[in-house]
Amino acid sequence: MLAISTKNLSKFYGEQVGIKDVNLEVNQGEIFGFVGPNGSGKSTAIRTFLGLLKPTSGSASILGQDIDSEGAELRKKIGYLPSEVHYYEEMSSLELLNYHARFYDNVDVSKIHELAEYFELQLDRKITDLSFGNKKKCAIIQAIVHKPELLILDEPTSGLDPLMQNRFFELLEKENENGTTIFFSSHILSEVQRLCDRAAVIRNGEIIAVENIQDLLMKQMKKVTLIFKEQQLDLKIPSGCQHKKWHNKKLTFDYVGPIDLLVDWMSQQELIDAVLEEPDLESIFMNYYER
Amino acid sequence: MIWTTIVVGFTVMVLSIFPFMADMGKDMTQLIDNMPVELQKAMGMDAQTWSNILGFYSTYFGIYIVVLVAIYTTSTGATIISKEEKDGTSEFLMTKPISRLTIFKTKMMSLLVLTILIYVIQTLSAIIGISAFAQSEVLWSKLATMQISGFFLVLFFTSIGVLLSMFVKPKKNFMGIVVGLTFGSYFLNAIAKSTDATSWLGYFSPFNYVDFTVLASDYEINYMAIIGFVAIAAVLLFIAFKSYAKKDIAG
Structure with a gap:
């Protein structure tokens, strides 16, 4: 059984393309990257998986269940971290997380406190008083606490400081070792590089490549x-x-080739400064496909 | 909470004015007799209005109280689903393992409970007020008839509110539409009642189908109207749900 399987999944907003003929196969136990520039359709695809958007055509099943007809049952097994967190502002984090837990069977509520400690989140503060990063921490706990089989993360690291990002990645790696499949949407190459086994690239709503990292x-x-x-x-x-x-x-210039050749050449030049940087993932893929 | 207080306060206030009005009863009766018949009919008044507490209350009930309650419940109906969409919290709710039907049903149940609650409180305050200020025997069954008719009218408006929220954008403030809708249909009925030439307008106003002329000797519940209201409300809610079920929740 595949964790995620889509068949020509499309979503149009009127004339405008959200996603078009998306065919994806994500294996269970995998950390799968989903990369593309802003507005490329990452969130549209994810929101369609979760039943927030209704597909225009095509179908998708997650963990063997249809996203549309079996959505409610299916969502028991999914943990979702939205890119932008909107919560009931009058609740405290703890109230929100307890409310969240009530929707699932057998949630170990002590895990809320454990995770809050891990991420240094004060549970008694109201959502409205939380900074963007702290809301994100609350959202992370919310995505993980009910032990989902599949974690769907939509640009999860925005707003987190490097220390918290690191703790978050360590947690993800641990969850993955315990069998959780992770679908990881991002436009930051280094994150995808660190975590993912495979990644799909989406551009203008279409999958242009699925690659082994x-x-x-x-x-x-x-x-x-x-x-x-x-x-x-x-x-x-x-x-x-x-x-x-x-x-x-x-x-x-852009360089593709053995790094020592480049460094040797550079050492022979009269240089004031030198910067080597990774391009964004999109251009790597474009470069790779141009050749 | 605020609205309940307003409605209760208003009911008691109206009823407490009655003794003063009743003292002026004779003069008022004369004054009303001198008023154009059209205006009397439009306001739902006649000579007895001012001398009988139930008649007095019914005038205000028809004009203000039902409309006030309807404004509150209709605007609540309009926001009960759309507020979550506006605030983005619908994303939290709808990614949980519950279907949209469950969400819709739960929201409608709480809306119904809220409507009943505010209506019962209003009714109780009317009963207490009438008992306190009545100067002669009160025909309670007439009051019951009026309150029950009014309730179904309120329910009907509330379901319109729910439907509105599905189709009206932006989802900021429905108050304007709701006030226009309730007062508008009240006045439409008022115009319709004033002359025969305009009576056809009444068909477009739900107020036309329940009247609050408690003092008429043949005053009783219009069962057809109540069944009609409930049936139309059910259809409106069904359409609202169909629209909700296939709706895209934007990020």
């Missing part, structure tokens, strides 16, 4: 920015460089 990293390019003492328009640069561009004394 390890394979992908081997092919990863670097964005290189070098500042020279002098502009040298006739400079020879190593093979594997693309999109070379000079701005006065600054040279930028």
Whole structure:
């Protein structure tokens, strides 16, 4: 049985495409990345999985149950972390989490306190008084506390400080070891890289690639920015460089190839500064598909 | 809570004015006799209105109290689902393992309980007020008839409120529409009653189907109207649910 399986799942808002002919297969026990720029349809797909949006055409089943006709039963097994958290503002975190727990069978309420301690969340404060990051922590606890078989996370790290992000990832890894499937939507490559086994890339509502992350990293390019003492328009640069561009004394290009070749070459230049950075995931994929 | 207080306060206030009015009864009767017949009919008054507490109360009941209660319950009906959508908390609720039918049913049940609660409180305050200020024997069965008719009218408006919330955007403030709807249909009925030439307008106003002329000798419950209200309300709620069931919850 697959954790998530969609068949030509489409959602249109009138004429506008939300998602189009999405075919995805996510295995149980996997941490599956779902990446794409803002507005590419990540949230639309996720909200359709959860029954918040009704598909225009196509179908999807999660853990063997249809998202539309068996939605209520199915949602017992899902933990959902929305990208933007909207809660009943007059409740305290504890009231909210207890209310949440009442919708599920056999929730261990002591786990709420355990998780709150782990994330350093004060449970007695009202939702309306919580910062964005603290609301997010409350949402994380809410997604995890009823021990779902599938966790659906929509840009989960926005608003969390690095320390909390790290604790959160450690928790996710632990949950995954215990068998939880994780569907992880993000536009931040490093997160996906750290956690995910595979990832799908979505662009303008369509899945353009499903990749194994390890394979992908081997092919990863670097964005290189070098500042020279002098502009040298006739400079020879190593093979594997693309999109070379000079701005006065600054040279930028994309590099795909063995890193030691690049470093050797750089050491022979008269440089003032050098920056090597990962491009966003979208351009990696685009670069990968252009070749 | 605030609305209950207003409605109760209003009921008691109206009834407490009665003794003063009754003292002026004779003068008032003369004054009303001198008023154009059209205006009398529109306001649901006649010469007896001012000398009998039930007649007096019914005038205010028809004009203000039913409308006030209806405004409150209708606007609550309009916001009971849409507020969660506006605040984004519907996302929290609808990602839980419950169906939209369950959510809808639960919300409608609480709306019904709330409507009954405010109505019962209003009725009790009317009974207490009438007992306190009545100067002659009170025909309680007439009061019961009026209160029951009024309740179904309120229910009917409330279901319109629920339906409104499904189709009206933006979901900020339904008060304007609700006040317009309730007062509008009241005045439509008032105009309809004033002359024969305008009586056809009455068909468009739910007020036309329940009258509050308690002092008429043949005053009784209009069962057809009540069945009609309940049936139409059920249809409206059904349409509202159908729309709710396939609705997209935007992020």
